[in-house]
Amino acid sequence: MKLNITIIVSGLGFILTSPVLAGDTVTTLLQEYHTQAAQTFSADAGRQLWNQSFVAANGDQRSCSTCHTSDPAQAGKHTRTGKRIEPLAPSVNPERLTETREIRKWLKRNCKWTLGRECTAREKGDLLTYLNSL
Amino acid sequence: MRRWIVMGLGLAMVVTLGWNMNVSMADEDEYWERTRDVASVENSRYQEECGSCHMAYPPGLLPGRSWEKMMTSLDDHFGENAELDAATVTELVQFLRDNSADARPSYRRSRKIIRDLSDENVPLRITQLDYFRHEHREIPARWITGNPGVSSLSNCNTCHQNAERGSFSEREITIPGHGQWDD
Numbered sequence: 001m002k003l004n005i006t007i008i009v010s011g012l013g014f015i016l017t018s019p020v021l022a023g024d025t026v027t028t029l030l031q032e033y034h035t036q037a038a039q040t041f042s043a044d045a046g047r048q049l050w051n052q053s054f055v056a057a058n059g060d061q062r063s064c065s066t067c068h069t070s071d072p073a074q075a076g077k078h079t080r081t082g083k084r085i086e087p088l089a090p091s092v093n094p095e096r097l098t099e100t101r102e103i104r105k106w107l108k109r110n111c112k113w114t115l116g117r118e119c120t121a122r123e124k125g126d127l128l129t130y131l132n133s134l
Numbered sequence: 135m136r137r138w139i140v141m142g143l144g145l146a147m148v149v150t151l152g153w154n155m156n157v158s159m160a161d162e163d164e165y166w167e168r169t170r171d172v173a174s175v176e177n178s179r180y181q182e183e184c185g186s187c188h189m190a191y192p193p194g195l196l197p198g199r200s201w202e203k204m205m206t207s208l209d210d211h212f213g214e215n216a217e218l219d220a221a222t223v224t225e226l227v228q229f230l231r232d233n234s235a236d237a238r239p240s241y242r243r244s245r246k247i248i249r250d251l252s253d254e255n256v257p258l259r260i261t262q263l264d265y266f267r268h269e270h271r272e273i274p275a276r277w278i279t280g281n282p283g284v285s286s287l288s289n290c291n292t293c294h295q296n297a298e299r300g301s302f303s304e305r306e307i308t309i310p311g312h313g314q315w316d317d
Binding site: 078080081082083085105108109110112113 | 186189213217218219
């Protein structure tokens with residue numbers, strides 16, 4: 001019992017002190033999506049989805065690139081408010097893809113806005129794989 | 135002897151520097167006390183969750199009931215999806231209510247905003263408040279919607295330099311492409 005507690009405490013210490021890297025968070029999420037989709041993910045499919053246009057209920061054409069541009073390594077602009085959106089590619093913006101909560105929140109909101117529905121596990125897996133490859 | 139003079143001068147410089155810093159910080163505090171029109175509040179969660187898409191509007195620009203309604207309909211936030219998890223909503227509603235126009239009526243503009251509102255009125259757009267419209271009535275559309283540096287009255291901080299700190303003084307207005315506001 002005592003040994004168990006020691007292991008848990010030192011494990012916690014490791015988690016708290018290790019730096020957060022995009023890779024760690026993405027790997028965990030990809031594993032989760034992989035379990036749901038039972039499919040391997042492809043950066044190429046992610047790139048295609050990124051640029052694919054969907055027609056919104058009001059007739060607007062929408063895609064990820066509407067706000068983020070077709071190059072996620074560039075800064076984008078909120079289509080409604082005009083506010084700057086920092087680049088999504090972790091290679092140029094190391095803060096990206098480091099928090100599970102943030103990734104889930106934005107995928108949920110932005111899939112609904114862009115595709116008119118939540119993304120499937122496969123779509124989320126492809127998108128994450130694409131962004132993480134940049 | 136010489137060593138004492140050098141040390142004395144050094145000490146005097148340190149003391150003077152410290153004193154100057156104190157004075158300038160006090161001046162700044164006093165400055166904000168005098169000019170802020172709605173409560174100047176900061177909340178990192180609010181800044182992060184709401185400020186990533188638009189300016190983080192000072193909560194004192196709307197009554198508490200408006201914030202509550204807005205935060206419970208985030209799946210259709212003026213046509214956009216801005217959903218948040220329940221715990222975050224609760225936390226933000228608390229912050230917004232505590233600093234809303236009716237919770238902080240000692241602030242000049244908050245008081246004016248709620249003065250025109252009946253209790254049944256639950257406005258969601260700051261730009262449609264009677265007080266807001268009155269204050270902006272003289273500004274031609276070409277300076278706002280026709281101005282790429284502004285594009286909408288919702289972008290307070292393109293003209294009001296200290297908007298995010300709750301200060302909307304006329305002296306602090308610079309309209310992109312037109313310069314200082316001169317009433």
